[in-house]
Amino acid sequence: MEETIESMICPLCGAIYDMDEYSPRITKCNHSFCLSCLSNMEDLSCPVCGLENGMLETNANIKMLDNIAILNRQLEFEDEEFIEQNVEKLLQSLCSSCQQNSPPRICKECAEQSGTIIKQTKDQQRVVTDYTAQKLSNFPFFCDECANKTHGNHETVTISKINNLFDFLQYELVREYLTHEKTIVDMYSTYSFKYRDVLKQNKIRIECGDGIDETFGRYDKELVKAYKESRKELEELRMRESKLILRQMKLHEESIKLHIIDLEVKLKQTEDENQRIEIKDSLKRLKKIEQEFIDFALECSFVQLTERDIEEIDNEIIVRMEALEAEYKKGLFVEIELEKNSKFYKFQAIRKAINALTKIAQEYNNNCFEVADEEVGPLEERKKQLKIIALAMENTEAQKDTIDSAKYEFAIYQFTKLKKFYEIENLDECWECDKSNMDATEITVKIVFLGLMHATFFPTTPGADVENLVYESFLKLGLGVDDESYFRLFLIRNNENSIVEIGIRYYLKVKNTNEILQEKYKTEGFVFLKHREVASNKYIPLMDVLNLKNGWLNDEKCTVEYGVQVESILGYDGIWKFNFYDELFDCKQKQNMISFGKKINSNYKSILHSHKQVLIHNCPHYSGSTTESHVLIPDDVVLSDLEACLQIAHGVKEVSWLLELPEVAQSQHLTNASHFIEEQLIWKEYNNEKRILLAIQHNLSRFLAVLLKSVTPEYILEIIREYECILSLEIKKMIVAKVLYGRY
Structure with a gap:
C-alpha cells in the first residue's frame, strides 16, 4: 500500500510550509x-x-x-x-x-x-x-x-x-x-547532502579547538591537561571520520563520471525527443552533484587526504570485509555451497551490519535528544557559581590586611575547595559529553566503513556486475523454523517495491549423506514472486534435522544447494520483460527454445535464448525450426537491439528507442515486432522528411503513407530518381498515386 504523503500546503492560507514564518x-x-x-x-x-x-x-x-x-x-x-x-x-x-x-x-x-x-x-x-x-x-x-x-x-x-x-x-x-522510483541521481544527491552536513559539522568542531574557555582556564592544571588529552582523542577520531567520508566521496565521484559518460553516449544515440529530455535532465543533475563533491573536497582544508591515506583506507576496507564476512559465517546454522568468487556472503554480511548499526544509531540519537536539555542547565549554573566564587576570592584577597589571618586562610580554603568541587563537576560533565560524542563518532565511522565496503565490492556503475544487481534488487536466501517443529529454506523477493514481481524457476536442497532423504525433501518449481512472497522447500521435521544420525548436520552445520533461473521481471513501469540471457532449464533437450548467437573463431556461441513456442506463434518463419534451433546473428547486429525486438516479439509492448529496430526485426524475421515498431513510429509522430528513406529501406508502407501526407510530389520524384533500385512494388504504387493524384 502506498504511503500517504501529507500536503505541504497550509489548509488555512494556502502557503507552502518553510523553515521560517510558515513553519x-x-x-x-x-x-x-x-x-x-x-x-x-x-x-x-x-x-x-x-x-x-x-x-x-x-x-x-x-x-x-x-x-x-x-x-x-x-x-x-x-x-x-x-x-x-x-x-x-x-x-x-x-x-x-x-x-x-x-x-x-x-x-x-x-x-x-x-x-x-x-x-x-x-x-x-x-x-x-x-x-x-x-x-x-x-x-x-x-x-x-x-x-x-x-x-x-x-x-x-x-x-x-x-x-x-x-x-x-x-x-x-x-x-x-x-x-517516483528512486534513480541513480537521487541516490548520489542523498549522499552529497549527507556528506556536506557531516563535513561542515566536523569542520566547525575541529576548528573550535579544545573548548577550554576563560573559566576553564583557571581550573586545576592537571584536570585541564587530562581533559585536553581526552578532547584530542575525539578530534583525531573526527579527523579520521572526515578522511573516510572524503574517500567515499571520491569513489562515488568516480562512479558519477562513468554514469555521465554513459548518458552522453546514450544522448548521441537517442533520437526520441522525450527520452533526450530525460537524459539531459539526468546529465545536468549528475554534473551538479559531481561539482558539489569537488567543491566539498576543496572546502575541507582542515583535512588532507593523501595518496598514502587512500592506500591505507583501501587496505583496511579489504581487511574489515574479510573479518565481517567471517564473523557472519560463524553465526550460520546453514552454510551454502557457492562458486569460488561469489560475493553472496559479503552482501549479506554488509546488510546485516548496516541494519544493526542503523538501529543502534537511532536509539543513541533518541537518548541524546532526551538528555540534551537536562544537561545544559546545570553546566551553565555551575559556570555562574564559579564566577561568583572567583569574585569572592578576589574580594577576600583585597581585604587580607584588614581581617584575621586565621579567618582569611579558612575563607580561602573553603573557596578553593568549593571551586575545585565545581571544576571537577564541570570537567566530569564535559568528559561525559566528549565520551558520548566519541561513541557517536565511532558508530558513524563504522557506518562509513560499511558504505566504503559496499561501494568497493558492489559499485553502482553502468557496467556493474549483474550479480550485484541481483543482490540489490531481486532475491535473497533465508531459512526458518515454523511452529518450532519444521525447518525450511526459502527464497524471498528482496526489492521492497510492491509493483516489482519476478518469475523464477528454482530448486532448493539441503545436503544429506543419505541421498534418499536428500531427494525426498528437494524442491523444484516455477513461481511468480510477488511482494513479500516466498518460494520454499518441503518442510523437514526440526528434530530430524537436529538428530545427527539422520545425516543433515555435518560439523554442526547444514549445507544448502540451490539454483535460480530468473525468467521474467515485472518492472517499475508495470510491464513484464523476459530474460533471454540464460538457457532454459530443459536446455539439454532444447525443446522449447531458439538460440540466437554468433560464431567466434569457428565455434558457435549462444547469446540469447528465446521461447520457441511464443516465437513460432508470432513469427511463422520459425515454425520449421528443428529441435536443435540456432539462429546466426550477423556481426553488425547490436545485441541490445535484438533483445528489444525479442521482447516485442514475446508480447512486451514497450520500448524506448525505435529507429534502429526495423532493420534488426526484419533481418531476424520477427514479424509481429516489425508490425509493432511500425505502428509506434506512426503513433509517436516520427513524421518528418528524414524518415522517408527509413520507411523505403525497410518497406514500412503504412509509415510511409503517413509521411507522404506532408511532402510535395516534386520531393517524391527526387526520391524515385535516387532510390529506384531499392523500391518495392508496393512502395512504387504508393508513390505513383501520390505524384499523379495527390493521394494514395
Whole structure:
C-alpha cells in the first residue's frame, strides 16, 4: 500500500510550509498548519476536525521539515525561474475541447472527485491545498464557452485566480520526488547532502579547538591537561571520520563520471525527443552533484587526504570485509555451497551490519535528544557559581590586611575547595559529553566503513556486475523454523517495491549423506514472486534435522544447494520483460527454445535464448525450426537491439528507442515486432522528411503513407530518381498515386 504523503500546503492560507514564518506545526489531532496562521487564531478548536482545544499545544512537524529540505534540494537542480516558467505554462494552457487560446478554467467539482482540493480562504482567495491523483497540469482545462457547455452545472475556476499556484507547484515537485522510483541521481544527491552536513559539522568542531574557555582556564592544571588529552582523542577520531567520508566521496565521484559518460553516449544515440529530455535532465543533475563533491573536497582544508591515506583506507576496507564476512559465517546454522568468487556472503554480511548499526544509531540519537536539555542547565549554573566564587576570592584577597589571618586562610580554603568541587563537576560533565560524542563518532565511522565496503565490492556503475544487481534488487536466501517443529529454506523477493514481481524457476536442497532423504525433501518449481512472497522447500521435521544420525548436520552445520533461473521481471513501469540471457532449464533437450548467437573463431556461441513456442506463434518463419534451433546473428547486429525486438516479439509492448529496430526485426524475421515498431513510429509522430528513406529501406508502407501526407510530389520524384533500385512494388504504387493524384 502506498504511503500517504501529507500536503505541504497550509489548509488555512494556502502557503507552502518553510523553515521560517510558515513553519509547519502539528496538533495533537495530527493536523498541520503554518506558524503564521496559528499565531493569528482566536478559536482553539481544530479547523479540520473540530477537536476542542486541539490548537492549544502544537509541535514542529519533523516529517514536514524533512520534505522542506527535499524541496530546497530539488530546487537547487533547477533554473532560478523554473517554478515561474511552469506557472506561465499553466496560464497559457489551451482549451482541451476546442484548442482555443483563452484564459483556461478548471472544473472545481471534477478536480475534487480526483482528489485535488480547491477552496476559498477567509480573505476570499482561491487556493489549491492538496491532490492525491494527478498533477494540476494534467487536468483538462476549458475556455468559458466550453466550460458552460460541458460543465454547466459545476463551478469552474479560472487558473489565474488561484492565488497559490507558485507554492502549489513547489509542492508538486516534492510529491513527484517522493512517489517516483528512486534513480541513480537521487541516490548520489542523498549522499552529497549527507556528506556536506557531516563535513561542515566536523569542520566547525575541529576548528573550535579544545573548548577550554576563560573559566576553564583557571581550573586545576592537571584536570585541564587530562581533559585536553581526552578532547584530542575525539578530534583525531573526527579527523579520521572526515578522511573516510572524503574517500567515499571520491569513489562515488568516480562512479558519477562513468554514469555521465554513459548518458552522453546514450544522448548521441537517442533520437526520441522525450527520452533526450530525460537524459539531459539526468546529465545536468549528475554534473551538479559531481561539482558539489569537488567543491566539498576543496572546502575541507582542515583535512588532507593523501595518496598514502587512500592506500591505507583501501587496505583496511579489504581487511574489515574479510573479518565481517567471517564473523557472519560463524553465526550460520546453514552454510551454502557457492562458486569460488561469489560475493553472496559479503552482501549479506554488509546488510546485516548496516541494519544493526542503523538501529543502534537511532536509539543513541533518541537518548541524546532526551538528555540534551537536562544537561545544559546545570553546566551553565555551575559556570555562574564559579564566577561568583572567583569574585569572592578576589574580594577576600583585597581585604587580607584588614581581617584575621586565621579567618582569611579558612575563607580561602573553603573557596578553593568549593571551586575545585565545581571544576571537577564541570570537567566530569564535559568528559561525559566528549565520551558520548566519541561513541557517536565511532558508530558513524563504522557506518562509513560499511558504505566504503559496499561501494568497493558492489559499485553502482553502468557496467556493474549483474550479480550485484541481483543482490540489490531481486532475491535473497533465508531459512526458518515454523511452529518450532519444521525447518525450511526459502527464497524471498528482496526489492521492497510492491509493483516489482519476478518469475523464477528454482530448486532448493539441503545436503544429506543419505541421498534418499536428500531427494525426498528437494524442491523444484516455477513461481511468480510477488511482494513479500516466498518460494520454499518441503518442510523437514526440526528434530530430524537436529538428530545427527539422520545425516543433515555435518560439523554442526547444514549445507544448502540451490539454483535460480530468473525468467521474467515485472518492472517499475508495470510491464513484464523476459530474460533471454540464460538457457532454459530443459536446455539439454532444447525443446522449447531458439538460440540466437554468433560464431567466434569457428565455434558457435549462444547469446540469447528465446521461447520457441511464443516465437513460432508470432513469427511463422520459425515454425520449421528443428529441435536443435540456432539462429546466426550477423556481426553488425547490436545485441541490445535484438533483445528489444525479442521482447516485442514475446508480447512486451514497450520500448524506448525505435529507429534502429526495423532493420534488426526484419533481418531476424520477427514479424509481429516489425508490425509493432511500425505502428509506434506512426503513433509517436516520427513524421518528418528524414524518415522517408527509413520507411523505403525497410518497406514500412503504412509509415510511409503517413509521411507522404506532408511532402510535395516534386520531393517524391527526387526520391524515385535516387532510390529506384531499392523500391518495392508496393512502395512504387504508393508513390505513383501520390505524384499523379495527390493521394494514395
